[in-house]
Amino acid sequence: MIDQELSDLELVELFNTKGRQQEAFRLIMSKYKERLYWHIRKIVLSHDDADDALQNSFIKIWQNLSSFQGNSALFTWLYRIATNEALTLLKKKKRVNLYSINDEDNSYGENLKSDPYFDGNDLQLKLQQAIGKLPDKQRVIFNLKYFEELKYSEISEILDTSVGSLKASYHHAAKKIESFLKANIE
Amino acid sequence: MKEDFKILGDIKKQNNSAGFKVPDNYFESIEDKVMGAIEAEEKPLAKKVVMVLKPWLALAAVFTLIALVYHTVPYIIDVNKPIAQASYNNISLDFLSTRYDESELIDFILEDDNEGIYESLKTDPELLEGISLEDVEDLVIF
Known part of the structure; x- marks a missing residue:
């Protein structure tokens, strides 16, 4: 087992070394599991959904890592897979009408209030309610910039969207959220 | 954070998890869960491949047998001997x-x-x- 933390490039090389695939993959999971989990969790909200999406993401990563070309940074490639899995899961849930995240009258806030794995204060709850009103992609952009503090160039790689569009989208999202918070904070 | 988004600036990073939490030991166990799921995914896949190939393998075996008989029997009964x-x-x-x-x-x-x-x-x-x-x-x- 390797003690020192390997770079992403070294991890990919180790993964492509015969007989060391599992070892490398465990190191990748260990390095990125929390970041990817929180990224997914802020999109899908519930822990169970985040757990499903995270596991699916890692399975996809396992299946496709050997063909990873290194054209982008490993972490942006991982984020792209995790984002797609999270959004796919949301779409599936919308299809079966469990809830609609874009619906003005959705039970988003109520679901979060009763979620045993959410213990945020009132302000955090309101923030999540405001974020929940954003369209899916805008919500992802907002999360990646606001919570994860990624650079626009990194988000651009993850979402395959131009930096200009991302800046506009983030500004628009932040404006909507700020307005919602102003209107809903006592 | 711009002045326009004062509230967002104020609540930013009160907690990186934004009020979310996870079950105890979740992150410690996720790697084993994923590896278990990968193994579970790959086993049926291998079985599926065999299931799909099975009729073709049987057919190939029959053709091989026919070819073997076709090429061997004439020599045994000496018909094709130059x-x-x-x-x-x-x-x-x-x-x-x-x-x-x-x-x-x-x-x-x-x-x-x-x-x-x-x-x-x-x-x-x-x-x-x-x-x-x-x-x-x-x-x-x-």
Whole structure:
């Protein structure tokens, strides 16, 4: 087992070394599991959904890592897979009408209030309610910039969207959220 | 954070998890769960491949067997054995006449190397198998 933390490039090389695939993959999971989990969790909200999406993401990563070309940074490639899995899961849930995240009258806030794995204060709850009103992609952009503090160039790689569009989208999202918070904070 | 987004700036990073939490030891156990899920995914996949290939494998086996029989049996019963490799004792007029038409037979006998065969046909009564010498001569000399 390797003690020192390997770079992403070294991890990919180790993964492509015969007989060391599992070892490398465990190191990748260990390095990125929390970041990817929180990224997914802020999109899908519930822990169970985040757990499903995270596991699916890692399975996809396992299946496709050997063909990873290194054209982008490993972490942006991982984020792209995790984002797609999270959004796919949301779409599936919308299809079966469990809830609609874009619906003005959705039970988003109520679901979060009763979620045993959410213990945020009132302000955090309101923030999540405001974020929940954003369209899916805008919500992802907002999360990646606001919570994860990624650079626009990194988000651009993850979402395959131009930096200009991302800046506009983030500004628009932040404006909507700020307005919602102003209107809903006592 | 711009002044426009004061509230967002104020609540930013109160907690990186934004109020979310996870079950105890969740992150410690996720790697084993994922590896278990990967193994579970790959096993049925291998089975599926075998299931899909099974009829084709059976079919391929049947064709191989047929090809094997087709190529082996003639040698066993000596039908395909080249004449040049056959011993004189194995050659009968019947055999020659099933393999060659009249003109080919004549060419064959007239070749220098095959004179011995013709001679033994003439002299070895066993090889003639009930055919008279006249019959043989009629056949090979018009």
